[in-house]
Amino acid sequence: MRRVSIFGATGSIGQNTIDLIARDLDAYDVVALSGGQNINQLAEDAIRLRADVAVTADEARLDELRTALAGSDVEAAAGSNAIAEAAARPADWVMSAIVGAAGLRPGLVALEQGATLALANKESLVTAGALMMGTAAKSAGQILPVDSEHSAVFQGLVGEDMRSVERIIITASGGAFRDWSLEDMAAATPEQASSHPNWNMGQRITIDSASMFNKALEVIETKEFFQCSHQMIEVLVHPESMVHALVGFNDGALMAHVGPPDMRHAIGYALHYPERKNLPVERLDLAKIGALHFRDPDPVRYPALRLAHEVLETGGHAGAVFNAAKEVALDGFIDHRIGFLQMAEVVEEVLSRLSGSHCLKNAEMTLDTVTETDHLARKTAQAVIEELNR
Numbered sequence: 001m002r003r004v005s006i007f008g009a010t011g012s013i014g015q016n017t018i019d020l021i022a023r024d025l026d027a028y029d030v031v032a033l034s035g036g037q038n039i040n041q042l043a044e045d046a047i048r049l050r051a052d053v054a055v056t057a058d059e060a061r062l063d064e065l066r067t068a069l070a071g072s073d074v075e076a077a078a079g080s081n082a083i084a085e086a087a088a089r090p091a092d093w094v095m096s097a098i099v100g101a102a103g104l105r106p107g108l109v110a111l112e113q114g115a116t117l118a119l120a121n122k123e124s125l126v127t128a129g130a131l132m133m134g135t136a137a138k139s140a141g142q143i144l145p146v147d148s149e150h151s152a153v154f155q156g157l158v159g160e161d162m163r164s165v166e167r168i169i170i171t172a173s174g175g176a177f178r179d180w181s182l183e184d185m186a187a188a189t190p191e192q193a194s195s196h197p198n199w200n201m202g203q204r205i206t207i208d209s210a211s212m213f214n215k216a217l218e219v220i221e222t223k224e225f226f227q228c229s230h231q232m233i234e235v236l237v238h239p240e241s242m243v244h245a246l247v248g249f250n251d252g253a254l255m256a257h258v259g260p261p262d263m264r265h266a267i268g269y270a271l272h273y274p275e276r277k278n279l280p281v282e283r284l285d286l287a288k289i290g291a292l293h294f295r296d297p298d299p300v301r302y303p304a305l306r307l308a309h310e311v312l313e314t315g316g317h318a319g320a321v322f323n324a325a326k327e328v329a330l331d332g333f334i335d336h337r338i339g340f341l342q343m344a345e346v347v348e349e350v351l352s353r354l355s356g357s358h359c360l361k362n363a364e365m366t367l368d369t370v371t372e373t374d375h376l377a378r379k380t381a382q383a384v385i386e387e388l389n390r
């Protein structure tokens with residue numbers, strides 16, 4: 001039996017992971033599940049999957065979780081330290097699907113204890129790529145990408161030599177505002193940004209898709225995971241979301257990964273790797289689909305993409321600044337304190353204000369240096385938002 005843990009179990013990726021595992025419960029020994037505010041979902045899944053422990057991120061809701069688990073053998077725990085402790089419990093395969101920088105620590109701890117880390121939490125590689133990759137190299141653990149584009153590139157590289165790769169192309173659906181004018185985007189509401197044409201995902205990544213901050217994070221994620229130069233990475237708008245990524249080789253070949261927009265493919269690939277097993281996803285009928293479309297992203301409507309390359313040019317802790325500023329700007333947009341296009345303005349301003357800070361220049365990367373940088377960037381982003389509102 002494989003020992004598995006799922007962090008962010010109550011979210012969109014977490015629930016898709018549970019869907020796959022629950023189809024073959026006898027094959028898995030579920031160690032830990034973590035969630036946030038959805039206590040009933042967390043408790044119900046922990047009981048159904050016979051987990052050893054269920055952890056909510058919210059310390060104030062421990063009693064509620066205990067009550068929901070009453071009568072079962074599942075242990076209850078709460079708080080970010082308890083999540084990290086649960087990640088230290090031996091497991092063979094760990095899903096990292098918490099949203100945001102909060103996902104970094106449990107993923108690192110799981111890698112350190114030698115687990116295979118299925119990484120949906122792209123923020124881990126954006127904020128601490130060198131630390132994550134270094135930890136994976138030193139420990140018995142390994143990282144498998146779960147972001148659909150990165151899983152696609154990873155699959156395109158099986159049996160290939162990275163030295164023959166010329167370019168890596170990740171696709172973007174264009175999100176909710178694909179065909180909107182700049183004026184309309186400036187006036188867009190969080191509600192309008194929260195619906196995605198192709199993918200069914202958590203609210204934060206859905207809004208990040210509309211602004212292409214999600215794709216910007218993924219450009220950084222690509223560089224960190226595949227250890228390629230950032231000039232090799234291209235973004236292509238592809239409204240159908242069926243070609244997830246392409247790898248371009250030095251003989252002119254492009255290897256494309258094509259599949260339905262269903263995260264259970266990438267999750268299942270990481271779950272069964274290096275084998276392929278039957279997965280409950282739609283089989284595409286390309287004759288019926290008929291045509292697929294591609295175009296370059298508009299740099300004026302999507303400044304986040306330029307910022308990602310600037311971050312990679314700077315290197316070091318710039319990714320942690322970028323991600324933290326983006327998270328605060330996203331909160332500001334969701335709370336109606338700034339407009340949709342102002343999110344990129346805030347992030348750019350924070351990057352510029354902190355460009356000379358010692359945090360950014362810190363050569364060594366540890367969880368402490370990343371956390372310190374993250375806090376400084378959040379404070380700076382709050383200040384920028386307040387100034388914009390004056």
Ligand code: NAD
Nearest residue numbers: 008010011012013035036057098099102120121122201202
């Ligand atoms: P979601 O919002 O649906 O779920 C997030 C999960 O994290 C929930 O279980 C929530 O309780 C938990 N959580 C939130 N804040 C937390 C905190 N501070 N501490 C501990 N737990 C916390 O998000 P999602 O769409 O499932 O995305 C999860 C991660 O996977 C993100 O990093 C996202 O970028 C990435 N991802 C998602 C998709 C997708 O299709 N949804 C695709 C690719 C990558």
Ligand code: MG
Nearest residue numbers: 147148149218
């Ligand atoms: Mg993706």
